[in-house]
Amino acid sequence: MPQAIVFDLFGVIALHQSVEDKQRLEGLAGVAPPAFWEAYWALRKPYDAGQTSVDYWSTMGARLGVTFDAATVKALIDADLASWTGVDPRMVDLLGELSTAGRTLGLLSNIIEDLVPVFEAKHGGWLSRFQARTYSCQIGVAKPDLEAYRIAASRLGVEPRDCIFIDDNENNVRAARETGMQAEVFTSPDQVRRLLAV
Template structure:
């Protein structure tokens, strides 16, 4: 039985970007979708680790050999932040059940600084179930860096081997295992219940 359960946020409890969110961002950017998303993801890790939105979008524009004016950057930031604020009600319900059952919960998320206050304002009620919220933009370390897992375990007051980690990204799961955690690739709430016999 794990002493602590650590969840990823996006793709596990919170939803990934919906098609309409993707289309909105593409429309604002006004560039070919393929190269845009390649640049968006390739340059994301520094943004997750605390880089400013202005510098991130300048880097994306540079990779694409275009220029986003200030108004476009503001619209891109707004659309990008909005695209990451949806959640899975079934997983939120499960988090509440685990907390009510006395489980120690941690959240380990690669998340940009601009999104944190927006997300917490919308979802503070269920985020309060977590003993630790380890955000990459605050720690300066993004998954799959080993230190990210050590930080969340340390803040929970346990060793990595005392944690069950759930993430939708296989690379993050493999890195968690290398750090000593029991870790599984997320499929659905039923899988988590089975792992914990909830």
């Protein structure tokens, strides 16, 4: 049994953006898909690694050939942050069970700096069950950079080989395995229960 269980956040515990969230962002930007989302994701890695929200949306505008005024930038930031705060209650319940059973829990998330306080304010109760929360924006590297996994393990006081990592992104799972972690692509809470024999 691995000493520590390291979870990804978005797509595992937290939910991806809804259709309505996406449409709101497109409307605020005045840019239709697929151009909006191609730029949104192409520019995300520096944002996850600590770039400011204002700089991100300025770069987005430049890439899309539009200029966002200050009010639009603020509206885009607020809508984007809000779009990433939903969670799967089944996974929250599972975290509670694991914590109560004395399992060592870690979080390794690609997350932008401005979202951290918003997400933690809304979900601080169950987030407190993690012995270490490793956020890309605070360590300066994002998955699948191998250093991110090593830092996450180190913060839990274990080696990567002592961890099982669960993420919904196959590239991130492959990278975790390169560090020596056992790693699995997330499909459902029931799958996690089977993996961890909960």
